[in-house]
Amino acid sequence: MDHSSRRGGGDAGKERLRVLNLCESAQGGAGSYFRHIAALEERGFDMEFVLAQEHVAAVDADLTMTTFPRPRRGSRGLRAMLAAFRARLRAQDPDVCVFHSSFALAALAAMRAAGDRRPAVYCPHGWAVSSYAEAPLRRALVRVLEGRGSGLADVTLCVSEHEREVARALGYRGRFEVVENGVPPPRAEARSDLFGGGTGVIHLLFVGRLDRQKGFDLLAEAFERARRPDLRLHVVGEAVRGDGVARSGGEGIVMHGWVPASRLDDWYALADALVVPSRWEAFGLVVPEALRNGTPVFTSDQGALPSLIEPGRTGGHVPLTVDDLAALLRSLDRQALRAMRPACRAAYETRFRLERQLEELAALLRAVAR
Incomplete structure (x- = not known):
């Protein structure tokens, strides 16, 4: 000890x-x-x-x-x-x-x-x-x-x-x-060189364990079905519990592994949106972590997640099916996502400090x- x-x-x-x-x-x-x-x-x-x-x-x-x-x-x-x-x-x-x-x-x-x-x-x-x-x-x-x-x-x-x-x-x-x-305030300065792919790319982020609860397997399948070459899904995390549903990346999916907690704001700040497809969630700390950086969040309709988001202002939520997640991915528009950023920061300041x-x-x- x-x-x-x-x-x-x-x-x-x-x-x-x-x-x-x-x-x-x-x-x-x-x-x-x-x-x-x-x-x-x-x-x-x-x-x-x-x-x-x-x-x-x-x-x-x-x-x-x-x-x-x-x-x-x-x-x-x-x-x-x-x-x-x-x-x-x-x-x-x-x-x-x-x-x-x-x-x-x-x-x-x-x-x-x-x-x-x-x-x-x-x-x-x-x-x-x-x-x-x-x-x-x-x-x-x-x-x-x-x-x-x-x-x-x-x-x-x-x-x-x-x-x-x-x-x-x-x-x-x-x-x-x-x-x-x-959650505490965001880092004062975030890196700006994490993502490539050109100006027309929509960079999505998943942060968490690649285990059954977090639903990454559903998101990865939905990403394949969406068939949008302008989407990139950046995955920060690894499998922890080994419950048999973690899967590797595919075309357009970039696996980054775990990053230090002190550097997560770099990823949140640069992403166009965070996706949280959990099967169950008592809260979901990644939601306010993204919001403090002005990043919209799209979640499943499970657990506490829908209560953390104002649909159309700070993100949205969809039923937890591969089809609904794929439809969400097809609907994303980069300019609309950027227009949500001020409301996301305001939500953090008023509720999640x-x-x-x-x-x-x-x-x-x-x-x-x-």
Whole structure:
């Protein structure tokens, strides 16, 4: 395990609160979330994170952290997570514990079983039940486990209103509060030399895991059907879960792999549009990341995604079928996309700023800790 030094700072006149965050997997959105909420250090919180050592690079930030070995998902990794959490629980004696994603519920259940009633927050980052639509038996089991597990927390923190609506519809236990995600401002200067292809090319961007949830397989097939030689699809990401639907690029599709989080704004700023064809999504951080750069976003009609976009002003959304995605790609016009850019920036400023999220999250944590 490794421990970095604790940073100082905080709001004058407020007692600093110790917050211990636990996450079994920090790949993707959870890693971005950790980077963002670490800024609560400047608002009177001592933020510590327990996460897999294999995912430190995915977080890409200077955090106070403890790591545990998790080469792959399984019982050994789960035991290592529980041991690391117990050790930091004793050493830090936090005022509030925050459990991120479904596997962390095991630690919450163990803490409660040991008689520890300290304030706890559960943040699912998307209900696990959503990933089992085609496996009814597993879906039923997961529904019971996370539905009862959420009731062990004092508050379940939802990242979108959609996430709260799903919990209520499924009869999950507990109290649910929404703090919608925000993102920090864009980089002041972005590169301008990433894309080639001439002035008449429409550059589309996909950012995320090439796994079933994110729907890249559907987008790639739709791109082939659209048959537009003036389109380029730039793909930033790689397969992580290996669930059998990732596919390589084709004509007009350029695979770039992962890029550092600090350089993503270069890609967003240069793209004419971002496409988010997810099969399910509790929020979708790539949406406000694109909007802050003035880039329109076109999404599927799944999960929280439609609620993040103003159709015709900041992008649009379509049914999640290959035919509908192909029709969308055929309809894109570069001048119309560029005309949306001011509204996209305005949407970020009015709704998706990180400062708003941090203010609401700080208030929730202080209320739970009372």
